[in-house]
Amino acid sequence: MPKFVDTSPPGQCIFCRIVAREIPAAVVYEDELTVAFMDIGQVNPGHVLVATRRHAANLFEVTDEEAAALMQTARRVALADQQAFPSAGLTLLQANGAEGGQTVNHIHMHVVPRHANDGIELSWPRKEPAASVLAEYAEQLRNALAADRKRETAA
Ligand SMILES: [Zn+2]
Numbered sequence: 433m434p435k436f437v438d439t440s441p442p443g444q445c446i447f448c449r450i451v452a453r454e455i456p457a458a459v460v461y462e463d464e465l466t467v468a469f470m471d472i473g474q475v476n477p478g479h480v481l482v483a484t485r486r487h488a489a490n491l492f493e494v495t496d497e498e499a500a501a502l503m504q505t506a507r508r509v510a511l512a513d514q515q516a517f518p519s520a521g522l523t524l525l526q527a528n529g530a531e532g533g534q535t536v537n538h539i540h541m542h543v544v545p546r547h548a549n550d551g552i553e554l555s556w557p558r559k560e561p562a563a564s565v566l567a568e569y570a571e572q573l574r575n576a577l578a579a580d581r582k583r584e585t586a587a
Contacts, residue, residue, distance in 0.1 A: 438536050447483045447538035461509060465501035468509050468543075475552060478517030483540040484508045490528040490539050502526075502541055509543045519545035523552070563564050 438446050450457040451467050458470035460480060471479045482505045488494045494502070504542040510522050529535035546552065561569070 445487055445536075445538050447481075447536055447540065448487050451483065451485055460512075461505060463501070463505065465498055466505040468505055471542065476517075476519070476547065476550055477544040478513040478519070478543075480509045480513070480543045481540045482509060482543060483538055488539050489537045490534065491526065492528070494539055498539075500541070506541045506543050513543060513545050517545045519547055521546035523554075 437481070446455070449455045450459075450469060452587065457472075458459050458502065459467060460470065461468040462485070465484055465485055466482055468480050468482045474478070482502055484494060484502060486498065506524055510524070513519070523542070523544045523546050525533075526542065527535075528539075544552070553577045570584070
């Protein structure tokens with residue numbers, strides 16, 4: 433599968449340029465916080481990208497409000513896709529960082545209508561750790577969540 437390479441000049445973000453209408457894009461929906469447009473790389477007809485209007489590189493840089501708006505717009509587009517491009521399934525994909533599969537450093541969510549044998553693959557190498565290891569993982573994460581909550585209430 434050919435990977436998209438962002439060839440925007442340094443310091444310029446291709447999605448910010450789309451949001452600002454500096455470069456043409458097939459915009460399908462926009463509101464105060466998000467803009468949805470057809471992915472030029474159409475994996476299947478109806479493939480849409482939902483991006484925040486404000487530049488934020490990834491999930492770690494958006495506000496709670498923007499995160500919620502991304503999902504609301506993705507759902508809205510998904511429902512419309514079911515009308516315009518009926519499909520048996522639909523995948524939402526949101527990647528962060530190169531290792532996470534992100535190719536444009538402006539947060540976006542893919543809305544992809546899915547069909548049997550459409551060639552899209554997501555490898556999912558299950559590790560199945562012991563229950564005690566899983567319990568340790570959960571403890572680490574609960575501690576991080578509790579610390580995060582404490583920071584929020586202190587702010
Ligand atoms: Zn941007």
